[in-house]
Amino acid sequence: MTLFSNIILSHSKIDFLFLWSLRALALSAGGLLLLVIVFLFHESWPYLTQIGLANVFTDHGWFPTEQSYQLTPMISGTILAACGSIFLAAPLGILSALFCHFYAPPFLSYWYRRMIELLAGIPSVVFGFWGLVVLVPVIAAWHPPGPSLLAGILILTLMILPTIMLIAHASIRQLPTIYIQSATALGLSQWATIWHIVLPTSRIGLLTGIFLGLARALGETMAILMVCGNVVQHPSHIFDPIRTLTANIALEMAYAVDHHRSVLFISGLLLMGLVIAFVSLAEILRYKTTYALTQ
Amino acid sequence: MRLLSKTIRETGATLLVWGTATSITIPFLWLIGDLLWHGWPQLSLNFVLALPHNAGREGGIGPILVSTGLIVSVCMVVALPIGLGTALFLSEYTRNNHMYGRLIRGSLDVLAGVPSIVFGLFGNAFFCQTLGLGFSILSGGLTLACMVLPILIRTVEESFRAISQDQRLSAAALGISKRATILLILFPAAIPGLLVGCILGLGRAMAETAALIFTSGYVDRMPESLMDSGRALSIHIYDLAMNVAGGNPNAYTTALVLVGLLLTINLFASWIADKWTTLNQLPT
Amino acid sequence: MRSFTHGILLSRLLLIWAFLVLGIYVLPSTANATTQKLVLSGSSTMAPLLLEIGKRFEATHPETRIDVQTGGSSRGIADTINGLADIGMVSRALNPQEQHLHGSAVAHDGIGIILHASNPIQELTNTQIQSIYTGRINNWQQIGGREATITVVNKAQGRSTLDLFLHYFQLSNRDIRAHVIIGDNEQGIKTVSGNPHAIGYVSIGTAQYDASHGLPIRLLPLHKVPASIESVRTGNFPLSRPLTLVTKSQPTELTKTFIDFAQSAEVHDLIFKHYFVPFQD
Numbered sequence: 086m087t088l089f090s091n092i093i094l095s096h097s098k099i100d101f102l103f104l105w106s107l108r109a110l111a112l113s114a115g116g117l118l119l120l121v122i123v124f125l126f127h128e129s130w131p132y133l134t135q136i137g138l139a140n141v142f143t144d145h146g147w148f149p150t151e152q153s154y155q156l157t158p159m160i161s162g163t164i165l166a167a168c169g170s171i172f173l174a175a176p177l178g179i180l181s182a183l184f185c186h187f188y189a190p191p192f193l194s195y196w197y198r199r200m201i202e203l204l205a206g207i208p209s210v211v212f213g214f215w216g217l218v219v220l221v222p223v224i225a226a227w228h229p230p231g232p233s234l235l236a237g238i239l240i241l242t243l244m245i246l247p248t249i250m251l252i253a254h255a256s257i258r259q260l261p262t263i264y265i266q267s268a269t270a271l272g273l274s275q276w277a278t279i280w281h282i283v284l285p286t287s288r289i290g291l292l293t294g295i296f297l298g299l300a301r302a303l304g305e306t307m308a309i310l311m312v313c314g315n316v317v318q319h320p321s322h323i324f325d326p327i328r329t330l331t332a333n334i335a336l337e338m339a340y341a342v343d344h345h346r347s348v349l350f351i352s353g354l355l356l357m358g359l360v361i362a363f364v365s366l367a368e369i370l371r372y373k374t375t376y377a378l379t380q
Numbered sequence: 381m382r383l384l385s386k387t388i389r390e391t392g393a394t395l396l397v398w399g400t401a402t403s404i405t406i407p408f409l410w411l412i413g414d415l416l417w418h419g420w421p422q423l424s425l426n427f428v429l430a431l432p433h434n435a436g437r438e439g440g441i442g443p444i445l446v447s448t449g450l451i452v453s454v455c456m457v458v459a460l461p462i463g464l465g466t467a468l469f470l471s472e473y474t475r476n477n478h479m480y481g482r483l484i485r486g487s488l489d490v491l492a493g494v495p496s497i498v499f500g501l502f503g504n505a506f507f508c509q510t511l512g513l514g515f516s517i518l519s520g521g522l523t524l525a526c527m528v529l530p531i532l533i534r535t536v537e538e539s540f541r542a543i544s545q546d547q548r549l550s551a552a553a554l555g556i557s558k559r560a561t562i563l564l565i566l567f568p569a570a571i572p573g574l575l576v577g578c579i580l581g582l583g584r585a586m587a588e589t590a591a592l593i594f595t596s597g598y599v600d601r602m603p604e605s606l607m608d609s610g611r612a613l614s615i616h617i618y619d620l621a622m623n624v625a626g627g628n629p630n631a632y633t634t635a636l637v638l639v640g641l642l643l644t645i646n647l648f649a650s651w652i653a654d655k656w657t658t659l660n661q662l663p664t
Numbered sequence: 665m666r667s668f669t670h671g672i673l674l675s676r677l678l679l680i681w682a683f684l685v686l687g688i689y690v691l692p693s694t695a696n697a698t699t700q701k702l703v704l705s706g707s708s709t710m711a712p713l714l715l716e717i718g719k720r721f722e723a724t725h726p727e728t729r730i731d732v733q734t735g736g737s738s739r740g741i742a743d744t745i746n747g748l749a750d751i752g753m754v755s756r757a758l759n760p761q762e763q764h765l766h767g768s769a770v771a772h773d774g775i776g777i778i779l780h781a782s783n784p785i786q787e788l789t790n791t792q793i794q795s796i797y798t799g800r801i802n803n804w805q806q807i808g809g810r811e812a813t814i815t816v817v818n819k820a821q822g823r824s825t826l827d828l829f830l831h832y833f834q835l836s837n838r839d840i841r842a843h844v845i846i847g848d849n850e851q852g853i854k855t856v857s858g859n860p861h862a863i864g865y866v867s868i869g870t871a872q873y874d875a876s877h878g879l880p881i882r883l884l885p886l887h888k889v890p891a892s893i894e895s896v897r898t899g900n901f902p903l904s905r906p907l908t909l910v911t912k913s914q915p916t917e918l919t920k921t922f923i924d925f926a927q928s929a930e931v932h933d934l935i936f937k938h939y940f941v942p943f944q945d
Binding site (some may be wrong): 435508509514515597598599604608609622623624625626627 | 699703708712729731732733734746748847848850851853854857874877879
């Protein structure tokens with residue numbers, strides 16, 4: 086909201102001081118990202134230079150005490166859990182948004198949205214705890230051992246669903262009312278309106294929500310750590326226990342030294358790279374929507 | 381024939397949407413009901429105040445609440461000035477297409493997406509080891525401050541941007557300096573938005589676990605200074621659930637306390653936000 | 665105008681709150697500069713015992729604070745080396761690469777195989793245990809139990825319990841087919857007590873302590889020797905280990921006082937209470 090090109094109108098010393106202190110504060114906030122990245126690199130440096138990044142993909146298995154650090158089982162675990170939960174949460178989240186906007190009576194719609202907002206505020210450790218004491222025993226009774234990829238996917242679905250639903254709902258609400266009015270005037274049924282008009286026009290908002298949900302699923306730690314069994318392996322089916330990159334860091338960081346520690350920081354960098362990619366994709370899409378709507 | 385298939389499709393869609401809503405409501409009610417069912421009986425004033433005994437199986441969560449409060453306070457005390465300054469700078473001193481502002485905004489967007497465990501790694505390397513703070517409430521609070529900064533800045537910046545341009549123009553026309561305009565006119569007007577931002581940041585900080593495991597540690601005693609290690613509520617739940625046989629009842633009650641606190645915080649935030657919008661709509 | 669005064673008031677209140685909260689906690693820490701702090705970290709087997717010893721030590725030595733962090737023996741070694749902890753807790757003897765550290769044993773402990781109390785199996789041979797852990801036997805029926813898949817609980821790397829277990833059964837961690845990986849002993853006991861078909865191995869001290877507090881777990885005899893504190897004391901139990909306190913250099917002042925205290929007869933009742941055997945040289 087700057088009015089003039091020279092940003093200070095009065096040229097007293099205190100005004101300059103004020104501006105420069107604000108600039109410094111902004112710099113420290115913006116520089117934080119750099120600091121985080123620098124530190125992650127600094128800590129992963131010993132392994133990167135002495136052994137090389139390729140080794141985390143080609144080593145045979147994850148045996149830190151035997152100096153063998155293969156991250157691929159953890160990467161596959163992370164991706165499987167995140168993608169599995171997205172496949173469940175995306176349709177559920179979008180259908181929930183449709184429920185709120187088109188199907189539910191106003192009273193129900195209000196409370197349903199409130200419930201989803203509440204769900205978004207529940208800490209991950211509580212989800213993990215509930216998964217551990219309720220969900221895992223149920224799965225164990227159905228197909229042992231219980232702590233498994235499936236448990237992780239189900240818990241993650243519950244956790245990222247609010248993100249997807251709330252963003253989808255916001256973007257559906259932003260659609261010009263005239264679209265829906267015209268569709269009704271043309272005699273289109275409700276589902277036809279949704280399928281042919283609402284979903285295509287709000288697709289960018291829906292995708293943004295999905296990407297942000299995916300980013301959250303990739304970075305989630307505690308809930309996954311508590312329900313997935315933490316065995317390092319490529320799962321052969323959905324009832325196999327897995328370990329994700331995040332859980333691996335949480336489990337082993339406490340006692341890791343030397344190269345082991347370096348590799349954990351490398352996995353942190355990998356994770357950050359993945360998440361940044363999805364977040365920026367979502368941001369690009371978001372700018373596109375704003376642009377498209379103002380046209 | 382077409383009409384029939386259309387009706388089937390419509391009914392199918394309606395059923396699907398209602399089915400989805402029910403299938404999400406069930407686990408939600410199950411979760412909340414489960415927490416209340418198992419957690420409520422042990423909940424008492426004594427539980428909230430007492431010291432934990434026998435690895436947390438018995439006793440209460442007094443010191444843990446104090447540690448959580450301290451960690452969150454450190455976090456807010458550090459994040460608030462930086463967040464406020466940055467938000468002011470971004471909204472009042474940069475144009476939207478300005479290079480410096482865009483850079484800072486971009487890096488904050490990225491920072492908002494960084495997983496909390498990565499902040500934990502960073503906090504451990506930077507605050508605990510490089511700065512030599514060790515496992516302490518201070519390290520934990522500082523790590524959380526880094527984590528909540530992006531949310532805080534975004535909410536506060538939005539609340540500054542929401543202030544009508546007339547106020548700035550009138551102030552300028554009256555010859556009030558920009559600094560005075562900000563401190564005496566814009567800042568008070570943005571207070572509700574600021575509070576909402578703080579409360580949201582507070583909620584996020586309180587719910588956090590992963591970033592605290594390697595920064596504030598596990599010690600469940602009453603902290604005596606900020607350099608002591610202190611266990612946060614969420615870590616207490618994690619420890620009771622994973623590491624303590626027979627710890628479930630107290631884990632339930634602690635979870636209930638945490639969810640209750642967060643719920644209160646969120647309700648408070650939305651209450652302020654509601655009140656603020658109605659206030660702004662009133663003619664002045 | 666109303667919102668203006670409100671704003672000033674609120675920001676002042678916020679400031680006062682911040683300074684009060686921090687002041688209360690920063691002041692005593694600078695005033696009580698004489699308070700000395702010892703940080704212990706490492707083995708989850710030893711942490712509960714050292715916590716109690718620490719409390720008793722604080723009672724007799726005011727002006728001291730003993731902080732105990734857990735995470736496994738390897739963490740104890742790591743934290744001691746890089747200075748995050750004053751004393752490391754290591755639940756095994758120091759290995760040849762660690763001879764530059766100073767170790768002082770405080771007690772003895774064994775590692776026992778545990779099953780759920782409802783499991784009818786009364787005894788397992790070493791070969792059977794090897795087969796279970798390598799996945800050659802995966803149903804209790806194969807060794808005379810119920811028809812149920814075995815849930816194999818293994819320790820995470822960096823835990824000395826795992827090292828000793830592997831060494832005793834001559835297994836390599838690569839061959840083990842586990843279903844659940846656990847960290848602390850308590851986590852293992854929690855997993856086994858919650859799953860009737862699970863098998864795991866933990867510190868005998870912790871297992872006996874928990875079994876005597878009513879948890880549904882049972883220790884199996886190893887090589888015909890009952891897994892109990894008694895057989896560890898007599899030295900008959902094959903899988904036993906010293907619980908060691910480790911320092912970076914020769915212990916001095918407070919560190920030395922504390923280690924001496926932990927080795928003295930004053931804490932024997934605590935050691936017995938945790939089902940360990942006091943160390944006598």
